[in-house]
Amino acid sequence: xxxxxxxxxxSCILFFALFVSLPSESIAxxxxxxxxxxxxxxxxxxxxxxxxxxxxxxxxxxxxxxxAVQFTLAVTEPRAGxxxxxxxxxxxxxxxxxxxxxxxxxxxxxATKDMFIRDGEYQPDLSRRSALASGVxxxxxxxxxxxxxxxxxxxxxxxxxxxxxxxxxxxLTWLQAQDFNDKADEFKKYQSSTKYFTKKDGKPFEEGDLxxxxxxxxxxxxxxxxxxxxxxxGTTADQIVEEMKRQGGIISYSDLKNYESKWRDPVxxxxxxxxxxxxxxxxxxxxxxxxxLTMLEDYNLKELGFNSAKYVHLIxxxxxxxFADRAHFLGDPDFVNIPQSELLAEDYNQQxxxxxSWDKATSSDDISHGNxxxxxxxTETTHYSIVDSDGNAxxxxxxxxxxFGNKLAxxxxxxxxxNEMDDFTAQPGEPNMFGLIQGKANSVAPKKRMLSSMxxxxxxxxGNVRMVLGAAGGPMIITATFHNFLNMAVFGMDPQKANSAPxxxxxxxxxxxxYEEFGLSPDTRQMLKEMGHTLESRSSIGRxxxxxxxxxxxxxxxxxxxxDGSAQGY
Numbered sequence: 357x358x359x360x361x362x363x364x365x366x367s368c369i370l371f372f373a374l375f376v377s378l379p380s381e382s383i384a385x386x387x388x389x390x391x392x393x394x395x396x397x398x399x400x401x402x403x404x405x406x407x408x409x410x411x412x413x414x415x416x417x418x419x420x421x422x423x424a425v426q427f428t429l430a431v432t433e434p435r436a437g438x439x440x441x442x443x444x445x446x447x448x449x450x451x452x453x454x455x456x457x458x459x460x461x462x463x464x465x466x467a468t469k470d471m472f473i474r475d476g477e478y479q480p481d482l483s484r485r486s487a488l489a490s491g492v493x494x495x496x497x498x499x500x501x502x503x504x505x506x507x508x509x510x511x512x513x514x515x516x517x518x519x520x521x522x523x524x525x526x527x528l529t530w531l532q533a534q535d536f537n538d539k540a541d542e543f544k545k546y547q548s549s550t551k552y553f554t555k556k557d558g559k560p561f562e563e564g565d566l567x568x569x570x571x572x573x574x575x576x577x578x579x580x581x582x583x584x585x586x587x588x589x590g591t592t593a594d595q596i597v598e599e600m601k602r603q604g605g606i607i608s609y610s611d612l613k614n615y616e617s618k619w620r621d622p623v624x625x626x627x628x629x630x631x632x633x634x635x636x637x638x639x640x641x642x643x644x645x646x647x648x649l650t651m652l653e654d655y656n657l658k659e660l661g662f663n664s665a666k667y668v669h670l671i672x673x674x675x676x677x678x679f680a681d682r683a684h685f686l687g688d689p690d691f692v693n694i695p696q697s698e699l700l701a702e703d704y705n706q707q708x709x710x711x712x713s714w715d716k717a718t719s720s721d722d723i724s725h726g727n728x729x730x731x732x733x734x735t736e737t738t739h740y741s742i743v744d745s746d747g748n749a750x751x752x753x754x755x756x757x758x759x760f761g762n763k764l765a766x767x768x769x770x771x772x773x774x775n776e777m778d779d780f781t782a783q784p785g786e787p788n789m790f791g792l793i794q795g796k797a798n799s800v801a802p803k804k805r806m807l808s809s810m811x812x813x814x815x816x817x818x819g820n821v822r823m824v825l826g827a828a829g830g831p832m833i834i835t836a837t838f839h840n841f842l843n844m845a846v847f848g849m850d851p852q853k854a855n856s857a858p859x860x861x862x863x864x865x866x867x868x869x870x871y872e873e874f875g876l877s878p879d880t881r882q883m884l885k886e887m888g889h890t891l892e893s894r895s896s897i898g899r900x901x902x903x904x905x906x907x908x909x910x911x912x913x914x915x916x917x918x919x920d921g922s923a924q925g926y
Contacts, residue, residue: 396911397742398740415509419748422740447502480778485775488777683725736828
């Protein structure tokens with residue numbers, strides 16, 4: 357036999373033998389994602405994932421690692437990682453405790469319902485690009501609160517790697533350099549942002565440039581030394597308030613002093629033998645994902661086939677109905693009465709699907725929101741998933757809202773502020789920067805938290821953690837997280853395939869079915885158009901960073917190939 361042919365034949369035989377000898381779950385669920393026996397971190401940035409891994413190797417648990425990753429991302433991913441914004445954390449501890457921490461930004465005390473209205477007209481620049489766009493940051497309070505309750509290591513230890521990276525600098529990737537260059541004109545609106553995020557010689561950033569942030573290092577050192585007081589009072593508070601006065605913002609000393617993150621009970625949903633523990637309101641993802649899963653209970657998704665025309669049509673109609681309810685009913689539960697149990701009721705969600713047709717798209721104008729009482733977000737967010745050797749699991753999603761927030765850096769402190777006030781309903785019926793239409797339940801009020809799409813999720817089966825999910829991408833966070841779960845739980849994809857698989861998205865309004873470029877075949881697109889769907893392609897829909905744990909306890913980490921993500925474990 358010809359030697360090259362024989363060699364190839366032998367390779368095929370050996371591969372087949374290995375393939376059939378693996379447990380079926382290994383083939384279906386783990387694929388080629390790299391596995392680790394102990395701890396694992398999956399985040400949007402290499403340095404942050406490496407820091408999280410090292411913290412666990414030093415004796416820290418998943419919460420210690422999460423706090424270290426957050427502060428590192430504030431240094432190495434300034435477009436979304438931050439200390440000037442907010443977010444959510446979902447935890448499942450080895451002792452069975454499942455909880456969540458809301459460190460979402462709050463509206464300043466001087467905020468008013470009509471603060472972005474001038475002469476009767478909504479002014480989007482005010483809620484997106486001005487100092488008025490900033491809510492009171494919650495990251496520092498949230499990280500310290502989580503560390504004090506569940507961490508093993510002192511704050512000085514977990515924040516030290518971030519301080520070193522800020523003080524000594526790190527080399528920019530090509531994508532990071534492009535992010536800075538793309539926003540250079542917007543940074544130049546503010547002297548402080550120009551100083552920190554553009555080059556002194558006016559030239560563009562390049563891959564490999566050393567990026568040093570000495571003022572940010574000093575801010576982080578104050579937090580390490582003084583804890584919460586190192587941010588919400590003293591020098592850093594002075595710098596924030598002074599920046600507000602210079603730029604016409606309204607965050608005050610009192611706002612900073614009185615900010616408090618809050619522990620909340622996660623929303624629980626069950627599907628296909630799995631239990632999902634999802635960040636509750638003011639995250640809208642929990643209610644939306646739970647509703648969509650309930651609406652799908654009577655359908656055989658696997659039989660329809662992944663991304664077939666019928667599958668895309670069904671999932672789109674489910675998304676349409678859930679997002680319509682999101683727009684009307686959801687807001688900060690401390691300010692509005694959310695009919696949560698009614699929205700999650702099986703009878704209500706079955707009623708929502710009564711108008712569904714296999715042959716025709718439902719117009720969003722005809723859907724509106726349901727009436728559950730009678731029946732009984734920029735695309736620039738960052739998510740990270742962590743599991744330690746003891747089985748503690750943490751999922752965190754955090755953001756500045758838009759890429760680099762409102763582009764305003766606090767002079768002397770070296771960090772950017774958020775533009776989260778745009779996530780409120782500035783004017784009912786007017787879309788925010790993500791095109792989301794929202795209702796009065798999410799209107800602006802002092803000390804209120806704005807509605808969010810961030811949806812960190814921990815999935816268990818028989819009490820054991822099996823997945824840590826979450827995504828970046830504004831309202832597409834909800835659908836990307838939803839797709840990722842279905843890809844693994846229904847279609848048996850390994851986590852890397854689940855992350856890489858093409859996605860689609862519908863958010864009720866605008867009435868468009870967004871799909872990833874090349875993600876749907878021409879004949880599938882034609883069939884969907886004939887059903888009445890309006891299609892629009894996008895370069896990407898969300899970025900997910902996933903951990904999957906097999907029955908034998910191996911941990912598989914999968915960053916999203918749509919970005920610079922990294923999985924690190926040991």
